[in-house]
Amino acid sequence: MRLAVCAEMVFTDLPFVERVKRIHEAGFDVEIWDSRGKDLQALKATGAVFSSMTGYSAGSLVDPDTADDVVRTAEALIPTALELGVSRMVVHPGELVDGRAARPVYRSTGRMWATGARTLERLGRLGERHGVTFCLENLNTILDHPGIPLARAKDTLALVEAAAHPHARMMLDLYHAQLGEGNLIELVRSALPYIGEIQVADVPGRCEPGTGEINYGAVARALADAGYEGTVGMEAWAKDDSTAALDAFRAAFSVYAEEKP
Ligand SMILES: O=C(O)C(=O)CO
Numbered sequence: 117m118r119l120a121v122c123a124e125m126v127f128t129d130l131p132f133v134e135r136v137k138r139i140h141e142a143g144f145d146v147e148i149w150d151s152r153g154k155d156l157q158a159l160k161a162t163g164a165v166f167s168s169m170t171g172y173s174a175g176s177l178v179d180p181d182t183a184d185d186v187v188r189t190a191e192a193l194i195p196t197a198l199e200l201g202v203s204r205m206v207v208h209p210g211e212l213v214d215g216r217a218a219r220p221v222y223r224s225t226g227r228m229w230a231t232g233a234r235t236l237e238r239l240g241r242l243g244e245r246h247g248v249t250f251c252l253e254n255l256n257t258i259l260d261h262p263g264i265p266l267a268r269a270k271d272t273l274a275l276v277e278a279a280a281h282p283h284a285r286m287m288l289d290l291y292h293a294q295l296g297e298g299n300l301i302e303l304v305r306s307a308l309p310y311i312g313e314i315q316v317a318d319v320p321g322r323c324e325p326g327t328g329e330i331n332y333g334a335v336a337r338a339l340a341d342a343g344y345e346g347t348v349g350m351e352a353w354a355k356d357d358s359t360a361a362l363d364a365f366r367a368a369f370s371v372y373a374e375e376k377p
Pocket residue numbers: 149212215253255260289351
């Protein structure tokens with residue numbers, strides 16, 4: 117199992133490349149969001165392993181009118197993913213602009229389900245051609261992302277199952293799942309075969325594990341028992357100090373280090 121940290125949310129007082137260096141030097145892989153406008157050569161020169169990046173820049177996966185834009189912009193980002201060695205490209209059920217739904221939708225239709233599954237399957241085929249995996253992230257709609265349709269973990273799981281492509285997986289975000297659904301241990305068990313990567317943060321506040329109500333030690337134990345060997349990424353703000361947040365994250369998943377020193 118590998119641990120990654122999202123460079124968009126920690127060491128926020130430092131320039132972006134410096135944040136990546138700090139995360140890498142602390143022994144974690146690195147997640148980034150929008151790669152456009154970032155200095156790819158400087159990022160590469162840090163020597164960091166980049167585990168995931170945002171994998172599209174326009175369109176909504178489940179929207180029949182804009183789903184083609186998701187595939188088109190995903191394809192345009194493939195060279196960046198290959199340049200940085202990113203293996204997982206993250207997509208959402210609906211387009212986010214500055215974290216908000218570009219076209220808020222509060223009702224889901226059969227067409228949206230069918231479009232989502234079909235678009236994800238197209239992304240899977242695109243990913244297979246280039247050796248990357250597209251991961252559909254669940255989001256909470258009660259606090260951070262209102263108006264994103266088919267965003268609950270059980271919805272994204274159903275879409276990934278329906279797409280039935282090995283290069284289309286879930287980005288299972290347990291922070292979002294806790295806000296929307298809870299029942300995290302059962303969720304990771306049922307989603308296990310479809311997980312591309314897991315993201316974590318605590319609730320409330322979206323800070324590092326141990327700052328809120330989620331028992332991440334128990335979640336880590338359940339993941340280890342279920343045989344999860346993939347990446348867990350901390351997509352969280354540091355409650356106080358970023359180095360302390362990284363340490364708390366590592367400690368929460370120490371069950372893995374104990375089993376595989
Ligand atoms: O809120 C999230 O988890 C996102 O990935 C938005 O970019």
